[in-house]
Amino acid sequence: MTHEFDETTLRGVLGHMNNDHVDDNVLITRAFSAVPDVVSAEMVHFDGDGGRWQVVTATGAQETVTIPWPGGPITERPEVRREVVALYDAACERLGVTPRPHA
Numbered sequence: 001m002t003h004e005f006d007e008t009t010l011r012g013v014l015g016h017m018n019n020d021h022v023d024d025n026v027l028i029t030r031a032f033s034a035v036p037d038v039v040s041a042e043m044v045h046f047d048g049d050g051g052r053w054q055v056v057t058a059t060g061a062q063e064t065v066t067i068p069w070p071g072g073p074i075t076e077r078p079e080v081r082r083e084v085v086a087l088y089d090a091a092c093e094r095l096g097v098t099p100r101p102h103a
Contacts, residue, residue: 003048003075010045013080017043024088029055031091033065046080048073051087 005013017025025041028051037058045052050068057063069083070090085102092099 003073005047005077005080009077009080013046013077013084014043017084024084024091025053027095027097028067028084028087028091029053029065031094032067032087033063035063035065048075051084 022040025043026038029035029041030038033053033055035055035057038055039058041053041055043051044054044064050066052064052066054062054064067087069079070086071079071083074080074083089099091097
């Protein structure tokens, strides 16, 4: 059964991703979704199996994409950060982008 995170965790992570990591959302969805020409992306949900983003393409089409966590299912809040960072690093590698250091 998929782990569901509480509302406080969801709000905190989604707020952080959508306010501080706008470009990372685009990078991750460009690398791991089948949607072509992603120009913007907002993380809208996540659970123990992966993250969900609402993307907009160059033509204005909108689509929701789900991307599984690289390390497999998770159940703890600190694991969310680990998995998002892993997605970011893998997206950089896949797209040939130099990743920035992680604090």
